[in-house]
Amino acid sequence: MLLQKDNVELEKLLQLEQELQFETFDSEIAFKIAEEIKNSVSAQNLSSVGIQIYFENKVVLHYLMVGRKESPWLARKTKTVMDSGHSSLYTFYMKAVNPTFVEWEKTDEYAICGGGFPIFQNNQLKGAICVSGLDHLADHELIIAALTKLLQKG
Numbered sequence: 001m002l003l004q005k006d007n008v009e010l011e012k013l014l015q016l017e018q019e020l021q022f023e024t025f026d027s028e029i030a031f032k033i034a035e036e037i038k039n040s041v042s043a044q045n046l047s048s049v050g051i052q053i054y055f056e057n058k059v060v061l062h063y064l065m066v067g068r069k070e071s072p073w074l075a076r077k078t079k080t081v082m083d084s085g086h087s088s089l090y091t092f093y094m095k096a097v098n099p100t101f102v103e104w105e106k107t108d109e110y111a112i113c114g115g116g117f118p119i120f121q122n123n124q125l126k127g128a129i130c131v132s133g134l135d136h137l138a139d140h141e142l143i144i145a146a147l148t149k150l151l152q153k154g
Helices: 010-019 027-043 073-084 088-094 099-105 136-153
Strands: 050-055 058-064 116-121 124-132
Touching: 010 088, 010 116, 027 050, 027 058, 027 124, 027 136, 050 073, 050 116, 073 088, 073 099, 073 116, 073 124, 088 099, 088 116, 088 136, 116 136, 124 136
Parallel strands: none
Antiparallel strands: 050 058, 050 124, 116 124
């Protein structure tokens, strides 16, 4: 696991956002990311998750594993990423110093917790990859592991 519950480094979160970027992105790549997350959940015998990938102003993939019910968390994590320009885990740790994130936490529009990660294409925010269903750090880690594996192959 890249991130430890008691020792999260904001610099590491920002570094991952810079490293895990795409030159090109489309619905086929979104499908591969979701498939990697699903396979990881199954291999680790984790609880079912929901996966949503939002790109260029639309949901390009929405998948609920068997046993997972619809919930607002995927949309909330997407909004958090798109409005902050950072991972939702970053907003979770920055809420102590950013009053905007404190206000967001009081609404039902945002999710100030891990599980949402930005899609940067050529250094521009284009979308979000979101996972919900586990502890928020585990949701985040599933995304990081999938992106690390897929981008290293490319």
